[in-house]
Amino acid sequence: MFKSEVYTKRREELHKKLRTGLALFIGNTEAPLNYPANTYHFRQDSDFLYFFGHDIPGFAGLMDFDSGKDWIFGNDTDMEDIIWMGPQPTVKDLALKCGIADTAPMMKLEEVIKDALSKKRKVHFLPPYRGETKMTLGLILKENPCQMKTLASVELIKAVISMRSIKEKIEIEEIEKAVDIAYEMHVTSMKMCKQGVKEQDIFGTIEGIALAKGGGTSFPIILSVNGQTLHNHAHGNVLKKGKMMVTDAGAETNLHYASDITRTTPVGGKFSQQQKDIYEIVLKANTEAIKVAKPGISNRDLHFMACKIIATEMKELGLMKGDVDEAVAAGAHALFMPHGLGHMMGLDVHDMEALGEDYIGYNDEVKRSKQFGTSFLRFALPYKPGHVFTVEPGCYFIPELIDMWKAEGKFKDFINYSKLAAFLPIGGIRIEDDVLITEKGNKVLGKPIPKTVKEVEATCS
Ligand code: GLY
Ligand code: MN
Ligand code: MN
DSSP: OOOHHHHHHHHHHHHHHHOSSEEEEEOOOOOEEEETTEEOOOOOOHHHHHHHOOOOTTOEEEEETTTOOEEEEOOOOOHHHHHHHOOOOOHHHHHHHTTOOEEEOTHHHHHHHHHHHHTTOOEEEOOOOSHHHHHHHHHHHTSOGGGTTTTSOHHHHHHHHHHHTSOOHHHHHHHHHHHHHHHHHHHHHHHHOOTTOBHHHHHHHHHHHHHHHSSSBSSOOEEESOTTSTTOOOOOOBOOTTOEEEEEEOBBOTTOOBOOEEEEEETTSOOOHHHHHHHHHHHHHHHHHHHHOOTTSBHHHHHHHHHHHHHHHHHHTTSBOSOHHHHHHHTGGGGTOOSOSOOBOSSSSSTTGGGOHHHHHOOSSSOOOOSTTGGGOSOOSBOOTTOEEEEOOEEEOOHHHHHHHHHHTTTTTTBOGGGTGGGGGGOEEEOBEEEEEOSSSEEEOSSOOOOSHHHHHHHHO
16 A cells, blocks of 8 residues: 555545545455355455555445544454464554554444434445445445435545546556556567467466456456457457457556556458558547647547547548538447547546446536437546546447448438448457546556557567
8 A cells, every 4th residue: 555644645635625524435345256255356445445545355434524533443353363364463553554543343333323323414425336335334324225326425426536536646656557567468468369369368368467467457358359349258269360359458556556458459460451441540549639638628529539530531441421520420430439438547447437427527517418429428528637548449340230220221321331341350449548637738658558550560470
């Protein structure tokens, strides 16, 4: 974890923002896989990590905005725990590491909250996303556990988002480390992308790199020759020449900061002319968008800029037609790029998504579009220095979507359906980088990962 001052300072800032009531942060517990003692890989709650730092299951943090006091609730280990897990630090020692002097056993938490509620004090909490946390909150707050998400504090959600959105220097250093692990994962994936190799071999090898160099992957690896399926988690294919392989993979550092990178590689390492044609379009959307990302410009502006590049170039190739601005305004480009350009990234790969996407990327003035494609944009607001975003345009040939739109005659003035069949073998191409917004522009984080046709081909050879 970081030094104790980091957590003290963050909590002090939250105290200034909320001023009254209490905020309860329930850390994650172990989640059983197939029987209670055989658990999934433990992942701490990101807000608990942000304010209290500890990567240990079974703790809770409490902030009292009226008294200014912070607490850690947790249980000291007994001899049985020591026999199985070895000696563990006391709750007192752990609390001091995040700048907190006051501790109590978990059992005491219910009593403290009961006392606060009896005095009609507000108990703020963030929307829980795990059943276990919902049950604990329901028990402590005497509410229906199924209602805990809707009862979460909007004031606390907004305050936390305002803090976590702007990354501190130490956080950016962590994200750069995570991108550097992703560098190793992606270069390995490119080198292994050869005829006859199984997707599973590459998937397992690069997952191993994430575990060997950091805290594992930041999300389940997407690795497939069927890149037209955006989040394809099946890895059963054997690579064949003529296909493109999408690798969308990132790592967490040991402190749980994420990276999220996508590269697309032709099987065998050499692009055909048709593969190159589509690849260069996606690459242009990626690099041109990165060139203009800076404070004041919004992620929605950048999204539409990338969509217009894709539509313009698809028209050049003869796959689209008509007026590009009209086509993009109508949403015709979404046949090829049905997702948003990018999302915030930090302690979560889709940063703070558990707090509610619309609180992060939208507000009273900027509302989410209902149009297919644009509706998947996770963030529409202007960039600020300290934001970390992914820039991830893509171009996909999704047979089922093409067939449906064609049968409906949808956007027939903008799309040359008769030309699309020849491009179906491409599947999908996505190129994704992680970008820090600076005072004047931006910085692509981490060691540059091969991206141009030349760089990818050189890496593969
Ligand atoms: N890793 C999924 C995404 O790019 O958002
Ligand atoms: Mn990704
Ligand atoms: Mn992403």
